[in-house]
Amino acid sequence: MAGVYSVTQVNSYIKSMFTQDFLLRRLSVKGEVSNCKYHSSGHIYFTLKDSGGTLSAVMFARQRQGLKFRLEEGQQVVVKGTVDVYERDGKYQLYASEIELSGRGDLYLKFEKLLRELEEMGMFAAQYKRPIPRYAKTVGIITAPTGAAIRDIMNISSRRNPYVQLVLYPALVQGTGAKESIVKGIRTLDAMGLDVLIVGRGGGSIEDLWAFNEEEVARAIFACRTPVISAVGHETDVTISDYVADLRAPTPSAAAELAVFDYARFQADLAMRRQKLYREMAFHLEQNKSRLKRTELSLKLHHPSHQLRENEKRLVDLEERLLRQMKGRLERDRSRSMQTEERLALSMDRRLEADKRRLALLSQRLWGLSPLKQLSRGYGFVTDEDGKRLQSVTQAPEGSLITVHVTDGRLKAKVLERQEEQHG
Incomplete structure (x- = not known):
């Protein structure tokens, strides 16, 4: 069979045709951003659309450095770049080099208008x-x-609490008839008297999530008597259902976490509360026992017989204390008397010894001054007949009687001759 080509050859040929087309090498495309995704590599993958079609596009991390705003769904933009074929998949897409804001998309404007209303x-x-x-x-x-x-909600609910009953209303969540299906589901489950409702779906583009931006759905949630958790798309997706619901969950998985309580934790909390209750009961019981004992003791203490016994005991204690005090005082007085006597005797002995020493000293001094001491050395003194001491030879005339006093007596003498001597 002639003219049979491989897939790779066909894709390569188509790519060469795109490459040779001057218009596709550098062009500007205007459209509304949809299905925008930021990759961990830094690339941005998105779709440009208008009323007649869509065009896949990508902006690589290198070109993204020049982007002056955050690309988001619903924005009207003008993208400059090249249309080329990705050979591996055989798909063509717009490779963006520059992106400029052109205005807001129709769906975004509709969203803002309804939100304000x-x-x-x-x-x-x-x-x-x-x-x-x-x-x-x-x-x-x-x-x-x-x-x-629904898989995420069921898995998390089963893990957290297998005893919680899940009631599913299978609804259309995008496309024709989606808003009517969601409204009917809300009204049907609300009439069943359930504890809580989860309204939501997985992620998608703004078009995919649009049913949850419809006024009919918002009014059905507002009128619902059962508490409603809105769980539409991913954490970055925000719909009008999120605003009107009683609680917004960033994802369906998070909604299950919020709606279904953790049974294991509940059991642990219950056990902890039970222990706390037992401890408090035991504490109050002990308090009441102590209070009862104090009351009983107080009654006993205020009984007349107890008061009489206490007074007798205090009287005996007082008597014993007085006797101990008197005995102690007598002992202290006796001890002080003995100490005083001892100090007095010691003082008298010391005083007597001191007086003896002083008397001996005075005696020595007095003896040193006594004429008798001089006489004991061989000296003597002379008195006349009248006993008057003679100090000069002129006081004893010749023939007069005199008395010579010596250490052991007196000598009577008569003056035979006087001899005067002149001293220096």
Whole structure:
């Protein structure tokens, strides 16, 4: 068979045709951003669309460095770049080198308009938000019967609490008839008297999520008597359902975490509360026992017989204390008397010894001054007949009687001759 080509050859040929087309090498394309995704590598993958079609596009990390704003869904932009074929997949796409804002997309403008209208009506007010029950037993789910959202909700619910009953209303979540299906699901499950409802779906483009931006869905959530958790798309996706619901969950998985309580933790909390209750009961019981004992003791203490015994005991104690005090005082007085006598005797002995020493000293001094001491050395003194001491030879005339005093007596003498001597 002639003219048979491989897939690679065909893709390579088509790529060469794109490369040779001067228009596709440098062109500007205007459209609305949709299905925008930021890759961990830094690349941005998105779709440009208008009323007649879509065009896949990518901006690589190198070109993204010159981007002056954050590319988001619903933006009207002008993209400059090259249209080329990705040979491996055989798909053509726009490789963006520059992106400029051109205005807001139609869906985004519609979203903002409805958001303002509902806010002015007060449908987002905190006063209308109902609390999510802490221990829900039945959880209603309005979402597609297949897909990641319902699988995530069921898996997390089963793990957290297998005893919680899940009631699914299989609804269309995008495309024709989606808003009507969601509204019917909300009303049907609300009439069942369940504890809480989850309304949501998995991620997607703004077009995929648009059913949750419809006014009919918002009003159905607002009118619902059952608390509603909105769980639409990923954490970065925000819809009008999120604003009007009683609680917004960033993902369906998070909604399951919020709606279904953790049974194991509940059991642990219950056991802890039970222990705390037992401890408090035991504490209060001990307090009451102590209070009863104190009351009983107080009654005994105030009884007349007890008072009499206490007075007798105090009297005996007082008597014993007085006797001990008197005995102690007598002992102290006796001890002080003996100490005084000892100190007095010692003082007298010391005084007597001191007086003896002083007397001996005075005696020595007096003896040193006594004439008798001089006489003991061989000296003597002379008195006349009248006993008057003679100091000069002129006081004793010749023939007069005199007395010579010596250490052991007196000598009577008569003056035979006087001899005067002159001293220096």
